[in-house]
Amino acid sequence: MSVMVEFEAVSKSFTVGKRQVDAVEQVSLSIEKGEIFGIIGYSGAGKSTLVRLINGLERATSGRILVDGEDITTLPESRLRHVRGGIGMIFQQFNLLRSRTVAGNVEYPLRIAKWPKEKRKARVAELLDFVGLGDRARSYPEQLSGGQKQRVGIARALATEPKILLADESTSALDPETTQEVLRLLQRVNRELGITVVVITHEMDVIRSIADRVAVLEGGRLIELGTVFDVFSNPQAAATKSFVSTVLRNQPTADDLVRLRRAHPGRVVTAEILDAGRLGSVLSDAVGKYGVRFEIIFGGISALQNRSYGSITLELVGDEGSVDALVKDLQAVAAITEVPA
Amino acid sequence: MNADWTLLGPVLVQALGETLWAVSITMVLGGIFGFVIGTMLYTTRRGNILANAAVYNVLNVLINIVRPIPFIVFIAFIQPVTLGLIGTSIGVPAIIVPMTIAASFAIGRIVEQNLVTIDPGVIEAARAMGASPLRIISTILVPEALGPLILGYTFIFVGVVDMSALAGLIGGGGLGNFAILYGYQRFNYGVTLVAVVVIIVIVQLGQFLGNWLARKALRR
Numbered sequence: 001m002s003v004m005v006e007f008e009a010v011s012k013s014f015t016v017g018k019r020q021v022d023a024v025e026q027v028s029l030s031i032e033k034g035e036i037f038g039i040i041g042y043s044g045a046g047k048s049t050l051v052r053l054i055n056g057l058e059r060a061t062s063g064r065i066l067v068d069g070e071d072i073t074t075l076p077e078s079r080l081r082h083v084r085g086g087i088g089m090i091f092q093q094f095n096l097l098r099s100r101t102v103a104g105n106v107e108y109p110l111r112i113a114k115w116p117k118e119k120r121k122a123r124v125a126e127l128l129d130f131v132g133l134g135d136r137a138r139s140y141p142e143q144l145s146g147g148q149k150q151r152v153g154i155a156r157a158l159a160t161e162p163k164i165l166l167a168d169e170s171t172s173a174l175d176p177e178t179t180q181e182v183l184r185l186l187q188r189v190n191r192e193l194g195i196t197v198v199v200i201t202h203e204m205d206v207i208r209s210i211a212d213r214v215a216v217l218e219g220g221r222l223i224e225l226g227t228v229f230d231v232f233s234n235p236q237a238a239a240t241k242s243f244v245s246t247v248l249r250n251q252p253t254a255d256d257l258v259r260l261r262r263a264h265p266g267r268v269v270t271a272e273i274l275d276a277g278r279l280g281s282v283l284s285d286a287v288g289k290y291g292v293r294f295e296i297i298f299g300g301i302s303a304l305q306n307r308s309y310g311s312i313t314l315e316l317v318g319d320e321g322s323v324d325a326l327v328k329d330l331q332a333v334a335a336i337t338e339v340p341a
Numbered sequence: 342m343n344a345d346w347t348l349l350g351p352v353l354v355q356a357l358g359e360t361l362w363a364v365s366i367t368m369v370l371g372g373i374f375g376f377v378i379g380t381m382l383y384t385t386r387r388g389n390i391l392a393n394a395a396v397y398n399v400l401n402v403l404i405n406i407v408r409p410i411p412f413i414v415f416i417a418f419i420q421p422v423t424l425g426l427i428g429t430s431i432g433v434p435a436i437i438v439p440m441t442i443a444a445s446f447a448i449g450r451i452v453e454q455n456l457v458t459i460d461p462g463v464i465e466a467a468r469a470m471g472a473s474p475l476r477i478i479s480t481i482l483v484p485e486a487l488g489p490l491i492l493g494y495t496f497i498f499v500g501v502v503d504m505s506a507l508a509g510l511i512g513g514g515g516l517g518n519f520a521i522l523y524g525y526q527r528f529n530y531g532v533t534l535v536a537v538v539v540i541i542v543i544v545q546l547g548q549f550l551g552n553w554l555a556r557k558a559l560r561r
């Protein structure tokens with residue numbers, strides 16, 4: 001795969017009064033053509049600033065940003081405007097023009113790009129069909145639901161046939177069901193139109209639903225980057241772990257452990273599950289082979305990018321040597337962590 | 342109390358004509374200049390599409406200097422400009438100069454205040470689509486704020502009618518002059534009342550038209 005967006009040691013700082021805010025610090029990463037790239041981080045982590053650097057709404061303080069091979073950091077504003085035609089953007093608050101109809105909103109970027117009237121009309125109709133709003137062309141934004149507004153936003157962002165779609169918290173103002181609907185649409189944009197999608201969010205669920213790879217930002221710095229599966233199944237940084245725990249509560253928290261310990265005095269271990277593990281067969285042999293009983297006391301398994309993963313916390317009861325032997329067998333099929341007594 | 346309307350009638354009509362003339366020209370010229378000032382004020386604000394602290398501060402201070410000066414003092418203050426521009430400082434054309442300048446700054450402030458209410462996200466979206474600042478002004482700022490802008494202009498219109506009443510002071514005629522000269526100074530309350538009614542009608546018509554247009558613009 002080739003690279004669509006390349007950040008090379010990019011920093012962006014703002015001066016507010018006498019104070020300097022480093023919104024993005026020394027970020028290097030590349031976004032591949034045709035992928036859905038997620039960027040996650042807490043409020044103020046610099047996510048919006050990072051995507052706004054891609055279409056030049058913010059100018060980098062230092063470093064280079066290449067969009068489809070072109071260095072946009074040195075472009076003058078007038079040339080940047082042209083580049084922006086090839087990059088669509090959608091927003092948390094939709095940012096539709098209240099004074100224009102749905103069709104008028106979708107047509108707006110085509111006017112900027114100087115499409116002839118006939119082609120504009122056909123394109124608007126085609127786009128509204130794509131997002132399932134063919135019958136609402138003459139409505140005004142205020143007459144639409146949040147999900148419909150965002151679909152208009154997506155149609156508008158796609159109008160000029162961009163190579164990249166930037167989605168800044170595009171589902172944060174929507175309820176869970178509508179969120180899924182919009183995410184599915186973004187997935188179609190990616191798969192059917194081959195558009196590279198950059199999704200910013202503070203919700204891990206959004207990343208889990210559609211992203212291929214994810215970057216975790218904290219305090220303007222890139223702290224973790226990888227496939228969603230790798231980052232989820234093996235989070236390194238504290239912030240990443242806490243994001244992962246918002247969607248996957250398969251690891252007992254410290255509080256859980258205190259409670260569990262009270263009820264389960266035996267040896268407690270947590271087994272990581274990756275793909276279809278053979279944990280079950282090892283456990284089912286445990287009684288016959290070692291005379292060790294087990295209890296499942298915490299855990300969960302879910303799917304991520306079409307692979308299973310999760311963790312199961314077990315209490316093993318039996319004499320010490322036998323339990324040791326069972327743990328060895330378990331270690332052969334899964335990563336095991338001991339929960340201290 | 343007995344006014345001779347066969348004599349006063351044509352004078353009233355002429356005064357009405359002078360007022361309408363001065364008010365119309367002021368609204369057109371002041372409307373245009375005011376729009377430019379207001380848009381510049383708004384767009385040169387910090388973080389906005391043409392952010393420019395120098396331009397913003399100069400305009401802002403200028404407005405704050407001009408606006409509080411009572412119009413009657415302003416006419417005198419601006420007299421050299423009036424003289425320089427149209428060669429005389431008396432008559433209807435002469436009153437149009439201070440009226441237009443005062444109206445421009447007042448409208449500038451009103452335009453700025455209405456533009457500020459536009460969701461910055463919408464401007465951001467237009468920028469992201471590659472719109473130039475000029476394009477954003479004409480296709481986003483104006484349409485998005487059209488209803489409130491019309492109401493703002495209507496509000497200023499009433500103030501301009503008020504200003505025009507002082508035209509008589511420099512021989513500019515108009516309804517204010519008519520009311521003072523033929524009503525007040527001749528102790529003819531009936532004449533004053535007629536002038537007042539005519540002014541009320543002008544203001545009401547203007548307000549009505551403004552409300553109607555604004556309603557159309559807001560689609561409600």
Ligand SMILES: Nc1ncnc2c1ncn2[C@@H]1O[C@H](COP(=O)(O)OP(=O)(O)OP(=O)(O)O)[C@@H](O)[C@H]1O
Nearest residue numbers: 014016021023041042043044045046047048049050
């Ligand atoms: N135009 C600006 N002027 C000054 N500071 C800014 C500006 N834009 C962003 N910042 C600062 O940069 C930091 C990163 O902001 P940014 O909006 O990128 O964060 P974010 O991760 O998108 O947060 P959120 O989830 O709240 O949207 C914050 O400290 C913010 O206050």
Ligand SMILES: [Mg+2]
Nearest residue numbers: 047048049169
């Ligand atoms: Mg943000």
